[in-house]
Amino acid sequence: MIIIGSGLAGSxxxxxxxxxxxxxxxxxxxxxxxxxxxAQGGIAAVLGEDDSFASHVEDTMTAGAGLCDPxxxxxxxxxxxxxxxxxxxxxxxxxxxxxxxxxxxEGGHSHRRIVHAADATGAAVQNQLYPRLKAHPNITLFDHYxxxxxxxxxxxxQVGRRCLGVYALNELTGEVETxxxxxxxxxxxxxxxxxLYTTNPDTATGDGIASAWRAGCRVANMEFIQFHPTCLYxxxxxxxxxxxxxxxxxxxLRLPDGTRFMPQHDERAELAPRDIVxxxxxxxxxxxxxxxxxxxxxxxxxxxxxEHFPTIYARCLELGIDMARDPIPVVPAAHYTCxxxxxxxxxxxxxxxxxxxGETAYxxxxxxxxxxSNSLLECVVMATAAxxxxxxxxxxxxxxxxxxxxxxxTDADEEVVISHNWDELRRFMWxxxxxxxxxxxxxRASHRxxxxxxxxxxxxxxxxxxxxxxxLRNLVAVSDLIVRSxxxxxxxxxxxxxxxxxFTLEKAMPTICPGLDGAAS
Numbered sequence: 001m002i003i004i005g006s007g008l009a010g011s012x013x014x015x016x017x018x019x020x021x022x023x024x025x026x027x028x029x030x031x032x033x034x035x036x037x038x039a040q041g042g043i044a045a046v047l048g049e050d051d052s053f054a055s056h057v058e059d060t061m062t063a064g065a066g067l068c069d070p071x072x073x074x075x076x077x078x079x080x081x082x083x084x085x086x087x088x089x090x091x092x093x094x095x096x097x098x099x100x101x102x103x104x105x106e107g108g109h110s111h112r113r114i115v116h117a118a119d120a121t122g123a124a125v126q127n128q129l130y131p132r133l134k135a136h137p138n139i140t141l142f143d144h145y146x147x148x149x150x151x152x153x154x155x156x157x158q159v160g161r162r163c164l165g166v167y168a169l170n171e172l173t174g175e176v177e178t179x180x181x182x183x184x185x186x187x188x189x190x191x192x193x194x195x196l197y198t199t200n201p202d203t204a205t206g207d208g209i210a211s212a213w214r215a216g217c218r219v220a221n222m223e224f225i226q227f228h229p230t231c232l233y234x235x236x237x238x239x240x241x242x243x244x245x246x247x248x249x250x251x252x253l254r255l256p257d258g259t260r261f262m263p264q265h266d267e268r269a270e271l272a273p274r275d276i277v278x279x280x281x282x283x284x285x286x287x288x289x290x291x292x293x294x295x296x297x298x299x300x301x302x303x304x305x306x307e308h309f310p311t312i313y314a315r316c317l318e319l320g321i322d323m324a325r326d327p328i329p330v331v332p333a334a335h336y337t338c339x340x341x342x343x344x345x346x347x348x349x350x351x352x353x354x355x356x357x358g359e360t361a362y363x364x365x366x367x368x369x370x371x372x373s374n375s376l377l378e379c380v381v382m383a384t385a386a387x388x389x390x391x392x393x394x395x396x397x398x399x400x401x402x403x404x405x406x407x408x409x410t411d412a413d414e415e416v417v418i419s420h421n422w423d424e425l426r427r428f429m430w431x432x433x434x435x436x437x438x439x440x441x442x443x444r445a446s447h448r449x450x451x452x453x454x455x456x457x458x459x460x461x462x463x464x465x466x467x468x469x470x471x472l473r474n475l476v477a478v479s480d481l482i483v484r485s486x487x488x489x490x491x492x493x494x495x496x497x498x499x500x501x502x503f504t505l506e507k508a509m510p511t512i513c514p515g516l517d518g519a520a521s
Contacts, residue, residue: 001390002166002181004147004208006031008122008376009358010187011129012383015090018138020391024179025139026168028146028467029203031130041106041244042116043087043380044373045080048103051111053078060374063108063273064367065494066508067221072364075345076374076381083380084115091128093117106248106372108273114373119243119309122376144171146467147188147207150215151178151401152351156516161216162352167404169465176404176465182395183353185386186212190337190359191225191478193471196430198334199228199241205471206478208360212341213477216515217350220362221339222478223485223511224495226370227435228335229253229277232328233292234319242295242312242330244372247271249308251297253281254327256290275369275495278332282435285331294327332435336375338366338495339485342512347386350515353395355386368494368508418459418468421452422475429479433486438499442487449480485511 001017003010006027014023025031046056056077061068084101088094094117095102103112117124133139148167154160165180188208192200213219230242247253247270253262265280266272272280281293297305302324305313309323316323341349341356343363349356358379365378428448432441456473491505492498 001183001185002026002179003185003187004166005187005189005358005360006133006141007187007189007358007379008125008129009379009383010185011126011133012380013185013187013357013387014133014139015129015136016384016387017390018136021138023139024142024181025133026142026145026147026166026179028144028171028207030143031133031141032126041119042104042114042121042373043080043084043376044109044113044371045084045115045377046077046113047081047084047101047115048111048113051113055110056080056113059108059110060365060371061367063369063371063494064365065369065504067224067367067494067510069364069367072345076363076365076378079381079384080377083377083384086384087125087128087380090132092125093128094121094124104245104248105271106244107268107271107277108371109373114245114248116245118311119245120311125376142168145169145177146171146470147211148176148404148465148470150184150211150351150354151180152215156216160352163215163354164399165401169467169470171467174464174466178401178403180398180401182398183355183390185347186341186349186354186356186360187358187383188360190340191475192334192337194426194429194475194479194482195225195334195434196426197231197239197331199231199239200334206337206474207471208356209337209340209481210474210477212349212351212354212356212515213481213513214516215351215354217354218342218515219340219481219513220342220510221368221485222337222481222513223489224338224366224368225334225482226274226336226338226495227278227332229274229281229332230295230328230330231333231335232316232319233331234321234329237315237319239333240315241333241335242328243309244274246295246297246309246312247277249297249304250300251295253277253330254294254296255284255288256294261293273369274335274372275497278435279497281330281332292329292331295330296327297323298325298327336366336370338362338368338370339511343382345385346389347382348389355390357382357386364510368496417455418466418472421455422468422472424448425452425472425475425479429482433479433483436497436499437486439487442483445479445483446487449476449483452476453480481513484513
């Protein structure tokens with residue numbers, strides 16, 4: 001059993017499976033370097049007496065702008081209380097008041113239903129799960145191993161193809177190693193590093209999405225990239241996220257002169273879904289020619305700010321910003337990949353014995369826009385579902401697989417060219433495929449991607465496989481999927497806004513990209 005990725009989805013699956021089968025967990029950095037640990041807000045679950053599954057489903061469907069899959073949405077939301085229960089069993093210290101879990105509210109939610117651990121929920125969860133991963137005798141951790149490609153039977157598009165394991169680059173030795181497995185789970189996170197500005201960690205390069213697509217799996221809704229409205233704007237802060245909960249607890253957005261602007265854009269003001277808030281900020285920044293707007297919660301007082309947002313308060317203070325007294329400069333940044341590898345409600349992808357869970361997957365929950373705090377929930381619920389399905393369908397003996405063929409590799413050093421291409425890619429994706437899009441911008445991006453793809457095919461065939469080359473290869477593939485998906489959507493819906501098609505079509509349809517029909521790039 002192989003799991004690629006050690007965020008909340010991968011960790012949950014590993015712990016769910018390890019009492020029954022041997023599990024190998026591969027991470028391309030260290031165990032703690034995934035995106036889950038960065039999550040500040042919390043986990044959405046219906047636990048309050050005045051709340052209901054129907055209300056949570058309705059809020060999710062509304063945020064998803066008609067593109068959420070009803071069955072997937074109901075399934076994941078109805079399993080939320082059990083997911084929270086399991087995490088509490090693992091010892092996760094969720095914030096409580098008067099003996100009960102404290103529930104906060106975030107944008108797009110009609111009730112207080114966000115279970116959290118102060119303002120560092122992801123870190124609190126992972127801090128409890130990681131020691132369990134390390135201590136479990138049936139789990140073997142492989143740090144600094146990066147996915148190169150899936151190993152499959154047969155030819156692309158052949159009926160009955162299955163995944164047999166993976167090739168992975170051992171960064172400590174520079175060698176590509178072969179891992180055989182009865183089942184493989186991709187839990188590699190999203191693709192925020194496609195963009196110049198992102199709240200994601202450096203590991204978010206779309207590795208699972210790109211590898212599954214190269215192996216013939218369908219990928220859906222890649223045009224829907226969520227831009228978080230409030231990333232700290234500061235020359236010395238690398239993509240530090242200012243949690244949705246700051247607005248949920250009364251923070252307001254202002255222009256540099258102190259004017260509040262969100263009520264002019266949406267009746268829900270700061271509590272509108274993220275796509276609306278991000279577009280409003282983008283609009284105001286361009287209209288006034290300013291570098292950022294300001295998020296102000298100083299009216300709540302120092303005691304309140306310190307209690308509810310200790311991590312954000314401390315980080316801002318390190319940078320000379322006292323959020324208890326002064327507004328925080330913020331800008332939008334790429335935050336979450338709503339599309340991904342198409343799966344069913346068991347987390348099963350198009351290849352037999354291949355599963356995808358977490359941000360790398362497309363279950364249909366998020367639709368055209370992710371509702372705040374539904375992502376960590378999806379990780380736990382779908383990891384549990386995939387684990388249950390795997391245990392119910394044992395794979396039998398594991399095949400012996402061929403070693404990686406490095407016979408054509410030369411010693412040429414192309415790292416400078418790779419670095420230049422990486423920077424070029426992220427800049428033109430930001431400029432041409434950002435919050436607001438046009439046909440002309442998308443065509444420019446598509447042209448640049450074709451040129452980059454040709455260079456990468458040459459590099460990949462002739463030069464040493466390195467993490468930088470593999471990540472660039474994956475980012476270009478994912479960028480191409482984003483651009484092609486955006487070009488095929490002739491409307492504005494959710495996170496995809498086009499100046500050429502500002503209207504919304506009556507019927508909502510997902511955008512599905514078939515798996516690569518030909519040799520891997």
